[in-house]
Amino acid sequence: MITTEELQVVALSLQVAAVGTLLALPFALWIGWFLAKSSLPGKALLDTLVSFPLVLPPVATGYVLLLIMGREGPVGKALQSWFGIDVVFTWVAAALAAGLVAMPLMVRAIEVAVAGVDPRLEFASRSLGAGRLWAFFTITAPLARRGIIAAVLLGFARGLGEFGATIVVAGNIPGRTQTIPLFVFNRIQVGDDAAAVRLIVASMVLALLALLVHQHLVRRQPART
Amino acid sequence: MAGPFLEVTATKRYPTFELKVDASVPPGITAVFGPSGSGKTTILDCIAGLKHPEEGEISLNGRVLASSSRKVRLKPEERRIGYMFQEGLLFPHYSVIDNISYGYKRTPRERRWIQPDHLVELLDLGSLLERRPGNLSSGERQRVALARALATSPELLLLDEPLSALDMGLRGRILRYLKAVHRDLAIPMLYVSHAISEVMAIADMVLVLSHGKQLAFDQPRKVLLEPYVHSLVGSGSLENMLDGQVEEHLPPGSLTAVRSGDALLWLSGIPGERPPETPISVAIPARDIIVALDVPSRMSARNILHGRVESIHPIDNNVLVYADVGTSIMAEITPEALENLGLREGQDVYLVIKSSSIIALD
Numbered sequence: 001m002i003t004t005e006e007l008q009v010v011a012l013s014l015q016v017a018a019v020g021t022l023l024a025l026p027f028a029l030w031i032g033w034f035l036a037k038s039s040l041p042g043k044a045l046l047d048t049l050v051s052f053p054l055v056l057p058p059v060a061t062g063y064v065l066l067l068i069m070g071r072e073g074p075v076g077k078a079l080q081s082w083f084g085i086d087v088v089f090t091w092v093a094a095a096l097a098a099g100l101v102a103m104p105l106m107v108r109a110i111e112v113a114v115a116g117v118d119p120r121l122e123f124a125s126r127s128l129g130a131g132r133l134w135a136f137f138t139i140t141a142p143l144a145r146r147g148i149i150a151a152v153l154l155g156f157a158r159g160l161g162e163f164g165a166t167i168v169v170a171g172n173i174p175g176r177t178q179t180i181p182l183f184v185f186n187r188i189q190v191g192d193d194a195a196a197v198r199l200i201v202a203s204m205v206l207a208l209l210a211l212l213v214h215q216h217l218v219r220r221q222p223a224r225t
Numbered sequence: 226m227a228g229p230f231l232e233v234t235a236t237k238r239y240p241t242f243e244l245k246v247d248a249s250v251p252p253g254i255t256a257v258f259g260p261s262g263s264g265k266t267t268i269l270d271c272i273a274g275l276k277h278p279e280e281g282e283i284s285l286n287g288r289v290l291a292s293s294s295r296k297v298r299l300k301p302e303e304r305r306i307g308y309m310f311q312e313g314l315l316f317p318h319y320s321v322i323d324n325i326s327y328g329y330k331r332t333p334r335e336r337r338w339i340q341p342d343h344l345v346e347l348l349d350l351g352s353l354l355e356r357r358p359g360n361l362s363s364g365e366r367q368r369v370a371l372a373r374a375l376a377t378s379p380e381l382l383l384l385d386e387p388l389s390a391l392d393m394g395l396r397g398r399i400l401r402y403l404k405a406v407h408r409d410l411a412i413p414m415l416y417v418s419h420a421i422s423e424v425m426a427i428a429d430m431v432l433v434l435s436h437g438k439q440l441a442f443d444q445p446r447k448v449l450l451e452p453y454v455h456s457l458v459g460s461g462s463l464e465n466m467l468d469g470q471v472e473e474h475l476p477p478g479s480l481t482a483v484r485s486g487d488a489l490l491w492l493s494g495i496p497g498e499r500p501p502e503t504p505i506s507v508a509i510p511a512r513d514i515i516v517a518l519d520v521p522s523r524m525s526a527r528n529i530l531h532g533r534v535e536s537i538h539p540i541d542n543n544v545l546v547y548a549d550v551g552t553s554i555m556a557e558i559t560p561e562a563l564e565n566l567g568l569r570e571g572q573d574v575y576l577v578i579k580s581s582s583i584i585a586l587d
Contacts, residue, residue: 118314120310120312120314121314121316123273123275123301123308123310123314124308124310124314124316125316125327126274126275126300126301126302127273127274127275127301127302127304127306127307127308127328127374128302128327128328128331128373128374128377129302129328129331129332129377130302130327130328130331131300131302134331138327139316142318143317143318
């Protein structure tokens, strides 16, 4: 049966994927909203930039993240000097990697969901005294909620499977940054196929669950509320 | 009438189209009239702050809302303008009462002078409050949209074709609600419409637009007589829209008498039970009215209204005759008929109208 160590790996993976997705969500909402609404020339550039991690080898994404978050990187340096925090090779770095690779998928799904809401409803909200943010959170977001939840699940599922970027920026430290894919890789390397299979099955179950709920949300007609 | 409260000088450019408007709008109800595609909604959007003119200045009660020269551009939520959209645009995930209070809650306390409770009463929304917009009829939706816009205590109410989504039968009712709102709250309104009879029925002033150009800005009756306006109206579409109340019914299914002003009109086949004194609006196409000099007898038409010619206006290939028969009614006749009858102002006339030519609007 599954061991305590393996359960901890699963728990850490869930934590990393969940935190990564939640960190990515505000950005994904903002960018998705912007892409759905805007017709400015900057849109194409942002569109390409957001899609980049989707086609880039995750290892490269991880390396870029390492450059930014590392001790010599702009963000890493600041965190180090202001708070004495070193993010690299911690589970937080793994979460950042998961969030970054999940973001393009989330942005796409959110863009589609937001574009499905009549933009004049937001106009109506503005004319009733609401600012942009309030209009978004009281009108567009609730009406696009299925798509937004679906985006979160998709991002979560993607985050669970993240390997390349994670190993670069967070390493493969048992008990600290070793998520399911890293654990599986590690066990295959040492010839412990039984353990690898157990966690492969576990990740299959998790991914399948997330995708099933996602499908359910996307397939169902928007509620006639 | 008081001086202007809304000043609009605006130019908005599109690749194939330029909208240019220059008007000092007095309080009251002002219509923006023109065929579809003439830029009517764009004017409202510019005033509401949803679109931005390239040039010009818009000010409301002395407050500059937008100005290209002074680099002012207030956000929609800072303008204190209510907007009733053509499609209603109620929030589908909120109940009726939550829709109405959406803007009320965002209105600073010191500016709230219209209470949602009052609007619910004025617009007969009491039984609908917990419903979702999806479960409302088109007429109910428009009333809720009206209440929602008014609940922000706006300084100006913009109405974009509020009747166009409605069945013919409901138009009179919404029009009466609009008039009631205007009487009760005295909020200036800017009313976009492509139907001249609506404009005639509700507006004090009308701004006529065609292909983005402002053709006229004057009182509806005067504007209607301009040849270029008449060509926009479309021949045969001139109607008298009159408010009144049910007076009596003849045996079920036959005739109903409606009193409008001092005139009694008989119409046939109005649907539903209408007890006496029920408010009702009716439309009479100007073309369907016969003008006679003597009292006609032994005739099937049920309405013979006696009165006096107020004014005569040749327009296009026809002649508009306004007659006071207890209420003012316009009839459209041919120049030949005018000559033949020798009609002149002040003359005694009879207007003959078939009961089936008078259409109940609700």
